[in-house]
Amino acid sequence: MNQQQLEDLVAAYRILAEHGVIDAYGHVSLRSPDNPNRFFLARAIAPQTVQLEDILEYDLDSKPIDPKGRDSVNERFIHSEIYRARPDVMSVVHNHSPSVVPFSVTGVKLRALFHMASFIGVEGLPNFEIRKVKKGSDLLVRTPELGKALAKTLGKAPASLMRGHGSVTVGENIQRSVGRSVYLEMSAIMQMQALALSKKITWFDAAEVKASAPVQDYKRAWPLWREKALAQAEADRK
Amino acid sequence: MNQQQLEDLVAAYRILAEHGVIDAYGHVSLRSPDNPNRFFLARAIAPQTVQLEDILEYDLDSKPIDPKGRDSVNERFIHSEIYRARPDVMSVVHNHSPSVVPFSVTGVKLRALFHMASFIGVEGLPNFEIRKVKKGSDLLVRTPELGKALAKTLGKAPASLMRGHGSVTVGENIQRSVGRSVYLEMSAIMQMQALALSKKITWFDAAEVKASAPVQDYKRAWPLWREKALAQAEADRK
Amino acid sequence: MNQQQLEDLVAAYRILAEHGVIDAYGHVSLRSPDNPNRFFLARAIAPQTVQLEDILEYDLDSKPIDPKGRDSVNERFIHSEIYRARPDVMSVVHNHSPSVVPFSVTGVKLRALFHMASFIGVEGLPNFEIRKVKKGSDLLVRTPELGKALAKTLGKAPASLMRGHGSVTVGENIQRSVGRSVYLEMSAIMQMQALALSKKITWFDAAEVKASAPVQDYKRAWPLWREKALAQAEADRK
Amino acid sequence: MNQQQLEDLVAAYRILAEHGVIDAYGHVSLRSPDNPNRFFLARAIAPQTVQLEDILEYDLDSKPIDPKGRDSVNERFIHSEIYRARPDVMSVVHNHSPSVVPFSVTGVKLRALFHMASFIGVEGLPNFEIRKVKKGSDLLVRTPELGKALAKTLGKAPASLMRGHGSVTVGENIQRSVGRSVYLEMSAIMQMQALALSKKITWFDAAEVKASAPVQDYKRAWPLWREKALAQAEADRK
Numbered sequence: 001m002n003q004q005q006l007e008d009l010v011a012a013y014r015i016l017a018e019h020g021v022i023d024a025y026g027h028v029s030l031r032s033p034d035n036p037n038r039f040f041l042a043r044a045i046a047p048q049t050v051q052l053e054d055i056l057e058y059d060l061d062s063k064p065i066d067p068k069g070r071d072s073v074n075e076r077f078i079h080s081e082i083y084r085a086r087p088d089v090m091s092v093v094h095n096h097s098p099s100v101v102p103f104s105v106t107g108v109k110l111r112a113l114f115h116m117a118s119f120i121g122v123e124g125l126p127n128f129e130i131r132k133v134k135k136g137s138d139l140l141v142r143t144p145e146l147g148k149a150l151a152k153t154l155g156k157a158p159a160s161l162m163r164g165h166g167s168v169t170v171g172e173n174i175q176r177s178v179g180r181s182v183y184l185e186m187s188a189i190m191q192m193q194a195l196a197l198s199k200k201i202t203w204f205d206a207a208e209v210k211a212s213a214p215v216q217d218y219k220r221a222w223p224l225w226r227e228k229a230l231a232q233a234e235a236d237r238k
Numbered sequence: 239m240n241q242q243q244l245e246d247l248v249a250a251y252r253i254l255a256e257h258g259v260i261d262a263y264g265h266v267s268l269r270s271p272d273n274p275n276r277f278f279l280a281r282a283i284a285p286q287t288v289q290l291e292d293i294l295e296y297d298l299d300s301k302p303i304d305p306k307g308r309d310s311v312n313e314r315f316i317h318s319e320i321y322r323a324r325p326d327v328m329s330v331v332h333n334h335s336p337s338v339v340p341f342s343v344t345g346v347k348l349r350a351l352f353h354m355a356s357f358i359g360v361e362g363l364p365n366f367e368i369r370k371v372k373k374g375s376d377l378l379v380r381t382p383e384l385g386k387a388l389a390k391t392l393g394k395a396p397a398s399l400m401r402g403h404g405s406v407t408v409g410e411n412i413q414r415s416v417g418r419s420v421y422l423e424m425s426a427i428m429q430m431q432a433l434a435l436s437k438k439i440t441w442f443d444a445a446e447v448k449a450s451a452p453v454q455d456y457k458r459a460w461p462l463w464r465e466k467a468l469a470q471a472e473a474d475r476k
Numbered sequence: 477m478n479q480q481q482l483e484d485l486v487a488a489y490r491i492l493a494e495h496g497v498i499d500a501y502g503h504v505s506l507r508s509p510d511n512p513n514r515f516f517l518a519r520a521i522a523p524q525t526v527q528l529e530d531i532l533e534y535d536l537d538s539k540p541i542d543p544k545g546r547d548s549v550n551e552r553f554i555h556s557e558i559y560r561a562r563p564d565v566m567s568v569v570h571n572h573s574p575s576v577v578p579f580s581v582t583g584v585k586l587r588a589l590f591h592m593a594s595f596i597g598v599e600g601l602p603n604f605e606i607r608k609v610k611k612g613s614d615l616l617v618r619t620p621e622l623g624k625a626l627a628k629t630l631g632k633a634p635a636s637l638m639r640g641h642g643s644v645t646v647g648e649n650i651q652r653s654v655g656r657s658v659y660l661e662m663s664a665i666m667q668m669q670a671l672a673l674s675k676k677i678t679w680f681d682a683a684e685v686k687a688s689a690p691v692q693d694y695k696r697a698w699p700l701w702r703e704k705a706l707a708q709a710e711a712d713r714k
Numbered sequence: 715m716n717q718q719q720l721e722d723l724v725a726a727y728r729i730l731a732e733h734g735v736i737d738a739y740g741h742v743s744l745r746s747p748d749n750p751n752r753f754f755l756a757r758a759i760a761p762q763t764v765q766l767e768d769i770l771e772y773d774l775d776s777k778p779i780d781p782k783g784r785d786s787v788n789e790r791f792i793h794s795e796i797y798r799a800r801p802d803v804m805s806v807v808h809n810h811s812p813s814v815v816p817f818s819v820t821g822v823k824l825r826a827l828f829h830m831a832s833f834i835g836v837e838g839l840p841n842f843e844i845r846k847v848k849k850g851s852d853l854l855v856r857t858p859e860l861g862k863a864l865a866k867t868l869g870k871a872p873a874s875l876m877r878g879h880g881s882v883t884v885g886e887n888i889q890r891s892v893g894r895s896v897y898l899e900m901s902a903i904m905q906m907q908a909l910a911l912s913k914k915i916t917w918f919d920a921a922e923v924k925a926s927a928p929v930q931d932y933k934r935a936w937p938l939w940r941e942k943a944l945a946q947a948e949a950d951r952k
Contacts, residue, residue: 024459025354046462096354101428105351106436113819115853115879116739116810129440136445138453139353163440165353190815192431193906198820202843202877207850215852221738224760262697263592284700334592339666343589344674367678374683376691377591401678403591430669500935501830522938572830577904581827582912605916612921614929615829639916641829668907 001032001040006052007230009040012178013050014229016095021181022047026095026166029079030174032057033090039083043070051233060084061144074142078168081147082154089170091177096166099188103127104161108195110188112204117187118212119158119180122204127161128153128168139165159184178225179218239270239278244290245468247278250416251288252467254333259419260285264333264404267317268412270295271328277321281308289471298322299382312380316406319385320392327408329415334404337426341365342399346433348426350442355425356450357396357418360442365399366391366406377403397422416463417456477508477516482528483706485516488654489526490705492571497657498523502571502642505555506650508533509566515559519546527709536560537620550618554644557623558630565646567653572642575664579603580637584671586664588680593663594688595634595656598680603637604629604644615641635660654701655694715746715754720766721944723754726892727764728943730809735895736761740809740880743793744888746771747804753797757784765947774798775858788856792882795861796868803884805891810880813902817841818875822909824902826918831901832926833872833894836918841875842867842882853879873898892939893932 009030016022024046032038042054056072057065062080064072079092103110109124130137133149139162141147150168154160158180159169169184171177194201204212247268254260262284270276280292294310295303300318302310317330341348347362368375371387377400379385388406392398396418397407407422409415432439442450485506492498500522508514518530532548533541538556540548555568579586585600606613609625615638617623626644630636634656635645645660647653670677680688723744730736738760746752756768770786771779776794778786793806817824823838844851847863853876855861864882868874872894873883883898885891908915918926 024456024462044458046458049462096352098424098428099431101352102431102435105428105432105440107438108435113878114810114815116737118853118878131443131446136443136449138450139356139446140450140453164351164356164442164446186812190812190819192435193813193816194819196434196910197816197822197906200821202819204878205845205850208845208853208878211850212852212854215854218738220758220760224738224763262694262700282696284696287700334590336662336666337669339590340669340673343666343670343678345676346673369681369684374681374687376688377594377684378688378691402589402594402680402684430673434672499830500932500938520934522934525938572828574900574904575907577828578907578911581904581908581916583914584911607919607922612919612925614926615832615922616926616929640827640832640918640922668911672910 001030001034005030005033006040006055008174008226009042009055010050010052010233011226011229012093012174013042013047014232015178015225016093016181017048018229019182019185021097021185022095026093027073027075028093028174028177029091031083031090036087038065039079041073041076041079044073049236051237075140077144077147078141078150081144081151082168082170085148085151086154086170088172091171091174093169093177093181094166095169095181097181097185097188099185099192100161100167101164102192103188104163104165104167110161110184110191112187112209113194113201114183114187114190115212116216117180117183118204118209119216120184120187121157121209122206125159125161126153126155126157127163129163131163175218175222176216179216179221183216239268239272243268243271244278244293246412246464247280247293248288248290248471249464249467250331250412251280251285252470253416253463254331254419255286256467257420257423259335259423260333264331265311265313266331266412266415267329269321269328274325276303277317279311279314279317282311287474289475313378315382315385316379316388319382319389320406320408323386323389324392324408326410329409329412331407331415331419332404333407333419335419335423335426337423337430338399338405339402340430341426342401342403342405348399348422348429350425350447351432351439352421352425352428353450354454355418355421356442356447357454358422358425359395359447360444363397363399364391364393364395365401367401368403369401413456413460414454417454417459421454477506477510481506481509482516482531484650484702485518485531486526486528486709487702487705488569488650489518489523490708491654491701492569492657493524494705495658495661497573497661498571502569503549503551504569504650504653505567507559507566512563514541515555517549517552517555520549525712527713551616553620553623554617554626557620557627558644558646561624561627562630562646564648567647567650569645569653569657570642571645571657573657573661573664575661575668576637576643577640578668579664580639580641580643586637586660586667588663588685589670589677590659590663590666591688592692593656593659594680594685595692596660596663597633597685598682601635601637602629602631602633603639605639606641607639651694651698652692655692655697659692715744715748719744719747720754720769722888722940723769724764724766724947725940725943726807726888727756727761728946729892729939730807730895731762732943733896733899735811735899736809740807741787741789742807742888742891743805745797745804750801752779753793755787755790755793758787763950765951789854791858791861792855792864795858795865796882796884799862799865800868800884802886805885805888807883807891807895808880809883809895811895811899811902813899813906814875814881815878816906817902818877818879818881824875824898824905826901826923827908827915828897828901828904829926830930831894831897832918832923833930834898834901835871835923836920839873839875840867840869840871841877843877844879845877889932889936890930893930893935897930
């Protein structure tokens with residue numbers, strides 16, 4: 001993991017906070033490019049304040065390699081179990097994306113209707129109902145078992161809702177996981193508005209979902225987002 | 239009451255304003271850790287501008303110990319009467335939280351559907367109808383009697399709506415009362431959106447409400463919120 | 477008209493812009509305290525940029541006393557004709573307050589449901605339909621006749637909607653006209669949300685409207701708003 | 715194309731981003747005042763960061779006159795084909811205006827109800843369904859053929875929705891194309907809110923649409939918008 005990749009991760013925290021996708025409680029991780037059984041995640045700290053020195057390395061049991069005397073986030077099992085189940089995934093975001101939550105508590109499926117978020121797909125996104133695995137929980141994914149159950153619900157999807165809690169988005173790089181989180185929130189708003197206007201909506205069809213996947217690399221946005229985020233991190237240090 | 243606790247209170251005013259939970263007219267108080275029959279509250283001033291010297295001390299009749307020639311807020315009886323009725327409460331917030339008001343004027347109950355605000359509970363929150371106590375009022379809780387009536391409506395709940403006016407949230411510390419205010423507003427928005435999507439909603443059940451209570455201490459958010467708020471207070475002084 | 481009053485007017489423009497109540501096209505006036513047949517209004521300029529030297533004085537025919545080579549706003553007749561018809565009014569705001577417009581194009585009445593905007597009243601606000609006076613207009617109140625017709629629709633009310641256009645709010649001082657504009661927008665949002673939740677709403681009754689009128693002087697907000705606005709005006713000058 | 719016109723174009727990118735009308739992916743162009751077969755458009759870069767040196771010149775086949783080693787935006791054919799089809803158009807904006815998208819995926823027409831956006835017209839705006847021209851596309855207008863089809867859908871209208879994607883607005887100058895984008899977004903929000911309040915809406919009639927067209931030159935807003943945008947561009951350079 002080189003300096004640029006660590007900076008990507010610091011930037012990711014701040015980008016998600018800036019876009020209102022994570023509040024004080026979300027987190028984002030990056031699988032180590034050097035060792036697929038390791039990943040990097042910030043310690044338990046508000047995302048807007050993450051700096052390089054807050055990043056810790058974990059194994060796939062969510063044990064910190066060197067805890068540095070820092071608290072780990074309770075829900076790190078979201079990350080470790082998804083990395084275990086999904087070799088294609090290099091980055092995971094967990095957030096409380098506010099406009100996604102209403103879908104998670106109703107039977108209404110998030111479905112692809114906007115080309116920046118057509119990764120949602122024709123079938124829509126799965127929704128993790130923790131109650132099926134553990135009754136009377138605090139809804140936090142705080143054990144390997146709960147992480148495995150979430151990873152199972154996620155399956156091969158790019159994201160999964162989490163009932164009454166938020167969502168998780170994944171990607172084969174950090175631009176995708178972060179960009180998907182930003183545009184999932186936006187698409188959720190659009191879908192709520194569209195459904196209020198009409199019950200007859202033109203969703204993306206399978207061919208369009210497939211064709212538009214490559215465009216959603218968020219590569220035009222990333223350098224702008226990253227630069228602003230790291231400038232802020234630098235300013236915060238002073 | 240030490241310097242840090244007074245700063246917590248100054249920060250609380252500014253945090254609530256920053257989150258759009260209070261406008262020019264809300265207030266937050268802290269029961270004295272030294273004397274359960276005393277509490278601290280800012281003088282009648284816009285919350286975004288509160289400084290240490292604006293904090294006044296009151297007894298449970300809402301009489302300022304030393305008024306310092308300053309105006310007290312009319313609605314201080316909200317605070318004194320809740321402190322009198324609820325020995326467990328150490329901090330009280332009164333706000334005009336905009337997305338809570340629509341619930342206060344309809345028969346629709348705010349209910350727990352989001353894990354950051356599951357303190358709302360299975361039964362939902364009470365709603366103070368001032369008209370039952372005083373007809374033709376200006377809706378302000380400006381007497382001990384009205385304060386007592388509000389405290390009675392609140393009962394053992396963590397918050398109560400106030401019809402056509404706003405709400406009051408309480409906590410066993412200032413992090414809880416402030417955090418509950420922030421997340422109550424957010425949960426109210428989510429509930430309006432969820433109800434627009436579907437009438438069939440998965441609410442938190444009693445076991446989940448109980449299990450998730452400890453998590454809602456807002457401890458990860460507080461240091462970030464506090465630091466930003468006090469930096470702004472310092473900047474305003476210049 | 478002394479320096480403080482002129483500064484109040486400059487501040488008012490900037491306060492309304494800051495609150496999103498006026499965009500590039502709203503305006504606010506102040507009747508001269510020295511001569512009831514004169515009023516002050518900024519030249520045709522974006523509200524966020526108004527400075528003392530942009531304020532012009534007008535008579536009740538909307539003729540500038542000294543035009544200083546500046547363009548007057550087309551819709552100054554809103555102000556002059558309301559001042560003519562309403563001796564009690566000392567300040568007039570015209571805005572495109574976005575959440576008020578939807579009410580202006582439907583038959584749905586804005587009604588008092590929030591104590592900071594209970595001036596709306598039990599009967600609700602009138603709505604100026606320019607089409608009844610002039611067919612095929614550009615909707616602008618650009619003649620004395622249209623100004624008179626608007627003033628007639630306003631009657632004794634504190635505000636009137638303008639169909640497909642915005643609204644006008646008045647007050648016996650500038651704090652009221654500005655504060656009413658800010659809270660009218662907020663109340664409109666709350667009413668849309670409340671109506672989406674339920675058709676059964678607890679509106680203010682006549683006694684509550686009357687009792688809460690004195691509270692809505694926006695006096696706690698004004699010094700904060702004014703100070704920020706004038707600091708910005710000063711900063712803009714540099 | 716003189717310095718002032720190039721600065722107008724730089725400002726336009728930043729104004730649209732500032733108003734939330736374009737995110738990282740929109741673009742705006744200006745037909746060359748010197749040669750109707752040429753137009754200016756920024757290279758593939760996030761709009762908030764556009765500087766003078768990012769502007770490239772294109773012919774009506776969307777070939778850059780001097781590519782300067784820079785990437786062109788894929789969807790430049792939107793611009794070239796509209797300039798070809800519409801000699802009256804001097805500026806084109808393509809955006810993902812969020813509140814317009816819900817209309818593009820339902821059968822609900824955007825119609826004129828607000829005087830700052832009455833250019834929408836009595837008949838409402840056309841909606842480009844790319845599926846009619848190319849099945850299984852990524853929704854991007856990345857060929858001359860797709861550009862021509864979009865221009866055909868646009869016809870003589872001032873704007874066209876693009877299903878599941880966004881919209882395009884045009885004008886006889888850059889103030890119009892930019893101003894129309896800003897107020898189209900605002901009008902879309904108002905229409906969603908009005909439709910939620912009532913199915914009976916007072917739309918603009920044909921005479922009002924015609925009469926209000928000249929007012930929508932956005933000339934009072936433009937100098938303010940432009941100055942702020944260019945000051946930011948200057949600040950970004952440092």
